[in-house]
Amino acid sequence: MLKIALPNKGRLADDTRELFEDAGLDVRTQSDRALTASLGGEFQALFVRAQDIPVFVADGASDAGVTGHDLVCESGCSVDTRVDLGFGRCRMVVATREDNGVRSVEQLSEFPRVATAFPRVTQRFFQDLGRRVDIVPVSGATEVAPHLGVADVVVDLTSTGSTLRVNGLREIATVLESTAQLVVARDGHPPGSDKARALDELTAALGSVLRARGKRYLMANVPRHALEDIKRVLPGLNGPTVVDILNGGALVAVHAVVPSNAIYRTIAELKALGAEGILVTRIERLMP
Numbered sequence: 001m002l003k004i005a006l007p008n009k010g011r012l013a014d015d016t017r018e019l020f021e022d023a024g025l026d027v028r029t030q031s032d033r034a035l036t037a038s039l040g041g042e043f044q045a046l047f048v049r050a051q052d053i054p055v056f057v058a059d060g061a062s063d064a065g066v067t068g069h070d071l072v073c074e075s076g077c078s079v080d081t082r083v084d085l086g087f088g089r090c091r092m093v094v095a096t097r098e099d100n101g102v103r104s105v106e107q108l109s110e111f112p113r114v115a116t117a118f119p120r121v122t123q124r125f126f127q128d129l130g131r132r133v134d135i136v137p138v139s140g141a142t143e144v145a146p147h148l149g150v151a152d153v154v155v156d157l158t159s160t161g162s163t164l165r166v167n168g169l170r171e172i173a174t175v176l177e178s179t180a181q182l183v184v185a186r187d188g189h190p191p192g193s194d195k196a197r198a199l200d201e202l203t204a205a206l207g208s209v210l211r212a213r214g215k216r217y218l219m220a221n222v223p224r225h226a227l228e229d230i231k232r233v234l235p236g237l238n239g240p241t242v243v244d245i246l247n248g249g250a251l252v253a254v255h256a257v258v259p260s261n262a263i264y265r266t267i268a269e270l271k272a273l274g275a276e277g278i279l280v281t282r283i284e285r286l287m288p
Contacts, residue, residue, distance in 0.1 A: 002202070003043070004046065005061075008050075022284065026039070051071045063195055069179055073121050078187070082181075088178070090158060117156070216258050218267075218279070240254040
């Protein structure tokens with residue numbers, strides 16, 4: 001049974017649990033405080049801090065894990081991404097006080113102090129720019145450091161930038177962009193082994209859920225003579241599926257996968273072409 005390291009708290013943990021449940025791997029545990037759980041009876045979950053997951057995976061304590069790309073980079077561990085899960089999206093940015101006139105990294109002082117909870121990534125970023133910096137490690141409330149004189153700039157995570165602006169800080173550079181990822185050890189299980197096959201199955205299952213998000217399955221009866229126009233309205237994955245209707249006469253059934261944000265306009269265009277019996281449903285999983 002594969003061991004999968006999952007975040008133990010926070011929004012990342014909630015989104016991860018929802019994804020696994022949508023893939024048919026519901027979390028079965030005896031207590032909310034349990035450190036392990038069954039994932040649909042197929043895998044064992046290990047609940048740990050998100051920042052520790054790259055270490056667990058690289059050291060072989062778990063076969064795979066879900067954590068942020070930012071934490072993978074900061075860990076320096078030898079892990080590879082199997083699936084970009086898309087949620088937990090944020091940016092790691094360099095920010096400084098709004099009122100100091102600095103608008104770019106090039107305008108910083110010769111040897112700036114940088115407060116951050118990501119010293120490894122921060123040091124590498126400034127080294128690549130040929131800049132020497134004094135790293136000030138902090139574990140929280142990074143945005144207050146410039147106002148207390150602890151640092152000249154900060155390197156911190158942001159989703160919208162609103163927290164930085166509220167605290168009088170201005171973004172001057174982006175270090176990296178991050179999302180949640182399913183990661184495995186770089187020198188993991190040999191191809192063809194039972195665990196390698198199980199990881200392939202897990203990757204396919206999670207990918208099918210992610211692929212289905214933002215999609216709808218549309219079915220409609222349409223006039224046969226309008227099929228060429230219907231194909232323009234319903235491109236689908238490989239074009240719409242067209243099925244003869246028993247005693248349908250001049251009508252045929254078309255089925256297609258449609259982006260959810262295009263459903264309103266698609267239905268209007270189908271109605272204009274004489275479609276009837278239109279049915280739209282959610283898709284739980286979509287395998288390639």
